Amino acid sequence: MELALIFDLILLITLIALAWLLLASSDIFRAVVLFIAFGLLLALAWVRLGAPDVALAEAAIGAGITGALLLVGLGRLGSAEHYRGTRTRLTFLQRLSAPVLIGVMIPSISLILLLELSLHASATPGQQGLVNVLLDVSGTNHGVTAVLMNFRAWDTLLEKGVLLLALISIWSLDQARPLFRQNDISPQLTGLARLLLPIMIIVAGFVLWQGDHAPGGAFQSGAILSAGILLAILVGYTLPTRRQGLSLRLLLAVGFSVFLLVAAATLLSSDYLLKYPDSLAGSLILLLELVATASIAALLAAAVVGGHPPDDLSKPVDRSSAVNGGQT
Amino acid sequence: MALTDLITAFLLLGSLGFFLAGTLGLLRFPDLYCRLHALTKADNLGLGLVVLALMIQSDSWQVVIRLLLIWLLVLVAGATVAHLIARKAQQDGHQPWRR
Incomplete structure (x- = not known):
């Protein structure tokens, strides 16, 4: 100890x-x-x-x-060097603001925490008991997954929406620029990608499947997949141009859309948002997790690429003007 | 103390030596290439010994295989990243240190 x-x-x-x-x-x-x-x-x-x-x-x-x-x-x-901010002389009040903010915030947060701890000193395990009782009808065997995909699926639905909204904002800013110079790919990295990509796909599937009875699930699995996509992009793989239009957008939106459809269906059939019928709960959660994984993988990777696909898809992307070559 | 515990302790102490040497090299070696060398070589072997020590302590063969897989993945990734950093440094014109 x-x-x-x-x-x-x-x-x-x-x-x-x-x-x-x-x-x-x-x-x-x-x-x-x-x-x-x-x-x-x-x-x-x-x-x-x-x-x-x-x-x-x-x-x-x-x-x-x-x-x-x-x-x-x-x-x-x-x-x-461009972005190393210049320091200007601060006024008296500006100088005072940080210490006052810290001086007020830290004591108040500590006080709240102390009060909370003293009130709940017997350390109740939160909602764990309730979750365990309801686990049988939740359609999954892992408490966290049951909370995320069933009891509080509403939060997860909004989370998917926020992610989609974030990418729409990124896409509305600019067209994506290449992440690297085409003639600059290390053969070593290509070898690593060839070795790792199949393993990453298997691990992502494993983590998704784990979510049913142990820590894991759509978000973690999607993050691993998106790392794989980024690795593939870094060694020069590209999405075929004919898939960069509607297909890509459908993939990005499918997680949120299916979740929304399920929410609407449950609202109409049971009067409660996302209250699954007991017999269907398992299958519905599996469906939602699968489409969510695909969308999360695509969304996270697209966010890192940053910017929408070229408007005129018939024109090849000019890779010689990579902006990132000299930095990372 | 069982024999397995003794072997585990021995392996962990060995790994400690490698990690210490690697960290010392990272802090004291004269240029980027030497530091990369110290870091990757020492960490690979240090982690290998930690993984070996954990393998001896684990109860099931599934855990043993997972640990082995983790070590192999770190080996491959570590070697590639070291290569990429050195390659970039060379392209940027970092001269290797000479006495």
Whole structure:
């Protein structure tokens, strides 16, 4: 028990130190690398807290996909010197604002936490008992999946909508630019991609299937698949132009659309949003997880690529003008 | 203390040596290429010994295979990433350190 406590303390101190370093760093690239390291250690903290579902999501999405997103964004910014902010003299009130904000927020948050802890000192396990009672009729064998896809499926529905909305916003900004220079692909990386891509597809399927009875599910599986898609893009694979139109958009939207259809159907048949009929619950959850995985994989990868496919699909993309070549 | 525990402790201590050497190399070596070398070689072997130690402690062969797979994946990914960083550094004109 003592050793575990020491490990937790070291982890906690490292997390806070990393957070401080990455916020205080004036070099953006350094900050991004520290952010990825922070995400991985945070995943470890979630494991220590007994929340492997959150840990998986944090490692795959918080550290992995978000890290890739930030690195690509950094490449787009061009040379880092441009964006190293200049410091201007602060007024007295501006100087005062940060200490006051921190001085008020930290005591109040600590106070709220302390009050909460003292009220619930007997440490009730939350809704766990209720979830366990209802698990039999939920259509799945894992509590977290039951909450996400059945008891609180409403939240998951909105989550899918938010993700789709985010990509629509990204696409409305600009046309996608190539992530790399075509003549610059390392044969080593191509070899790695050929080795890893089949493994990643199998692992994604495994994680999705795990979601029925253990930590896993659509979001984690989709994140792994999207990492595979990005790896494929980085070694020069492209989606055929005839698939970049309606097919791609259908793939991006299918997760949310099917979820919405199921929601409407359940509302009409039972008067409650997303209250599945008991006999159909398992099949419906499987269907929703499958389409959600496909959409999440495509959405996350498309967000990292950043920007919509070329308007005139008959014109080949000009790869010589890659913006990212000199950065990452 | 059982024999397996003894072997595990021995392997873990060995891995500690590799990780320490790798970290020391990362901090003290003169240029990027040397540091990459120290980091990847030491981490690969250090992780290998940790995985071996965990394999001895695990109860089922499924866990053993998963651990082995994790080590192999880290080996492949680590080697490729080290190559990519070195390649980029060379393209950017980093000269290798000379005495």
